[in-house]
Amino acid sequence: MSADHTARVSGSDGKTYPASYAANRAAIRAAIEADPQATTTAIAKRLGTTRDTVYAVRRSLCDAGALASIDATCSALAVADNIEAVKDIRDKAKAIQEYAREARDTSLFGKSTRLFMEAERRAGELLVAMRARNELAKHGGKRRNRPVDQETGLYLEKSLNDLGITSRQAKQWEKLAGMPDDIFSEQIERSTLRVVAMFDPDAVPENHRALGTGENEWYTPPDYIEAARRAMGSIDLDPASSAAAQKVVQATRYFDAEMDGLAQTWTGNVWLNPPYSQPAIARFADKAVLEVNAGNVAQMITLTHNYTDTSWWHALAGRADAICFTRGRIGFLGSDGEVAAPTQGQTFCYIGRDVTSFTEQFSAFGLVMVAR
Structure with missing residues (x-):
């Protein structure tokens, strides 16, 4: 050492x-x-x-403050009107991100991530404006094709190379520039949560329906619960639930956090809407597959976000007999009846023999794909 x-x-x-x-x-x-x-x-x-x-x-x-405070840098970004200034702000945000990651400062990481992505979006807006004014060379700006000011001898158009930007960066930044504000905000939150979850899982809301809402208690709307009940014929068990949720789910049996559904045996027709923080979501996905493979579960319907880039999602989808990809996002319900949606769409995975019934009930909510 x-x-x-x-x-x-x-x-x-x-x-x-x-x-x-x-x-x-x-x-x-x-x-x-x-x-x-x-x-x-x-x-x-x-x-x-x-x-x-x-x-x-x-x-x-x-x-x-040598790298500048987040607030001061945000103010600088608001008035930045050239690529070089925006790139400098982006680099500062990236440095603060690295510091926040090392320090495990989730609040600072979230703020610096937003600043970093907003800087890239601003750079994209400036590039779009330059193209509109014919100030940005086309096709990479090969010098023999670029017009020159006869008096100064300077090129009238700048190339991406002149700006120190790769074509890939330009494409990505211009895409961000054209993104609606709500979708852009979702992109920021998703990027932040994925990294935060790696070094501080507890910082990610335990209740998955709270992601992107700022609240902690959100429940599945009755329409989806009743569709699951009709598809399976009954809901015998809800292994990741609460007394409040059971006012709608009305399963024959349910396990709350104190009973720990992961430590219990699951039987019958199961409705599973698990917590989404890691490692809980992965453990519930593994448990679901284990109980199905053990022959304990007759049918199961799971409701999760459509995180198709995660191993736990593929564990469920790989065992599913049918999957419904929702059209839009589910409007989860708060305890006071308020409706709020998370920042991404959802998927229902069905495991069982009555795929026809599942398809009939869930095709109204989105695209149903059946395993072959």
Whole structure:
């Protein structure tokens, strides 16, 4: 173990730092400012120091405001009218993201992620405007095809290369620029939650219906519950429920958080609307497949978000006999009757022999696909 990890000194701010902090601070700061997107590990390796030391510098830079506060940078973005300024703001947001990730500061990570994506969107708006004014060269801006100002000898059009932007970045940023505000906000939240869940699962709302709503208690509307009841003939068990939810579900049996459905045996016709935080969602998906494979469950319908990029979703979908992809998003109900929708669509997975009945009941809610 290096001395960086064992020897520490106190700074004037009352915090402790690695012993090599003072000697390496200037070089590390220069490396961070030269390449804000570089990881802590990459910088440490390049300069022959430790992650601990690099992280300490990142922390001091953010704490001292050297990378600019989120609010100040947001203000700068609001008035930025050229690509270079917006790219600089984007880089600062990326550096703050890296710091927040290292510090496991979920609030700061969320704010910096929003700033990062808003900067890319602003860059896209500027690119679109440049194209409209014929100020951006087409087809990559090959120099032999670009008009030149006869007096100054300067190109009248800028190329993406001149702006330090790849064609892939330009395409992505312009796509963000054309995205409706509500969809853009959903994109930001999705990006934030996926990363936050990796280093702090507890920071992601336990109740999946609360994602994107700011509330904690939302229930499945009666129409979907009744469709499930008609499709299966009955709801014998709801293994991830509560007394409040049972006012609508009315399962023969249910397990709440205290009873822990993961520790129980599931039987009969099962309605499963599990919590969505990790690792709970993965565990309920695994449990569902296990109970079905054990022959304990006659039929099952699960309601989840359509996170098709996750392993738990594929575990359920791979075992399903039919899947309904909802048309739009489900308007979950609050305890006071308020309607709110999460930030993505949903899927119902059906496991059982009566695919025809499931299709008849759920085709009204979206596209039903049957396994072959």
